[in-house]
Amino acid sequence: YRLGGHSLGGHIAYEIARQFVQAGHSVDRLIVIDTYAPGGKADIGQALWDNLRWIHEFILIVQAFLAVDLHFQPSDLEPLTPEERLLLIHSRLLQSKALPPGTAIESLKGLFAVFQANNQLHDPPFGDNCALPVPILLLRGRDSSSFGVAQHLRSSPDWGWSAFSTFPIDLR
Secondary structure: OEEEEEOHHHHHHHHHHHHHHHOOOOOOEEEEEOOOOOOOEOOOOHHHOOHHHHHHHHHHHHHHHHOOOOOOOHHHHOOOOHHHHHHHHHHHHHHOOOOOOOOOHHHHHHHHHHHHHHHHOOOOOOOOOOOEOOOEEEEOOOOOOOOOEOHHHHOOOOOOHHHHEOOOOEEO
16 A cells, blocks of 8 residues: 555545554555644644634635635624624635635635644554554655744654654655
8 A cells, every 4th residue: 555645634644554454464654745744743732723713814814725715803892793704705805816716614614613723633643563564655845834833853854654654754
């Protein structure tokens, strides 16, 4: 098997590889793209975030991924209800042509729910024996962000993956 994934998908691919190896299957390679190793998630206090903070972070991510400026300040959203906040974001995304015309608000609500759920996932507890006999290729973009990466891994080129393979990490 050859497995790969980006971001959360990298962690899912690692878990699939772990289960395959445990079941006696051979995994030829694990490819992770811009993904820190399991256990490397920075604690940024999300458990204490209210809707306004979640919306603000969502806007930052949407703007970065879609290369669009929605011209929001947190104070623009404070007097609004959670529903009104998403409606305003939806409207600005349509105006900026970042969303195709006719895109329903339900699509944005779904993306926001997935964004929250993905960011609230906790890394699974791995013991001392988490290194797999699987070569790992870590692909990091030139402009890879260390947002969400624990401080102790930010200076490590392999973002902690060396603890998860018995092979040297192939870093590109």
